[in-house]
Amino acid sequence: MLTLTDNASTAVKELSERTLGAETTTGGLRIASAQDGFNVAVAAAPEPQDLVVENEGARVFLDEAASASIGDKILDAQKDDTGAIRFALAPAV
Template identity: 55%
Template sequence: MLTLTENANEIVKTLAAQVPGSEDTGLRISSTNAENTAFSVGVAEAPEPLDLVVESEGARVFLEPAAAVALDDKVLDATLDERGSVSFAIGLAD
């Protein structure tokens, strides 16, 4: 199952908190090509019906089915640059 670094946990929670009125908000990752080598990331108010939900220290990540398979043994990391832009990176789990 996808795991999140401490940085990713905090950034996902911060992004979700910017959507007022929804306690189910999280980060949704979907696959954008048939080979599952490119992904789309965005904030979603709730998971889609077939999404796998990963919860980590209060952060919620929704994985569409193809992305869930491709990211099963991966780690999600995130950084915030000096302008406030978020970057996500996917690495291999230890």
Template identity: 50%
Template sequence: MLTLTENAATAVKNLTAQIPAEAGGVRIADTGSPETGFALSLAEAPQSEDAVVEADGARVFVDPAAALALDESVLDAQVDGEGAISFALGVRA
């Protein structure tokens, strides 16, 4: 199962604060293309087949294809000086 670093959890909570839904989160979906990888979007709720990853109050919804590909991965995030968030995936040690 995908895990989140503390930085990623904080970034996800900051992003989802923009969603009016209490159960909102960031959704990761497999794009079906190795060139583009995964798509991130804000979602008010998970879709019926999504895996839900929760960490420190952050919620990430992962579609089934992405969940399989990201099973041993860690989601991390960095915020630059202008407030832009960059997410990165790594392999869990």
């Protein structure tokens, strides 16, 4: 199952709250397989077939193909000087 670092959990919560409002209880970050990689977007709720990964209040939704591809990875995040958030995947140890 996908593992979220503390930085990734914080970033997912921040993006969800900024986009959906601080009171969101169903929203999170959705990662879906695309032809040349993955699409990442804030979603109000998971799709019916999504795998939901939760950590410290952060919710990540993986579509079936993304779950098969990255389900055994670690998701990390970094914020740059402008406030932009970049996500990265690493192999699980």
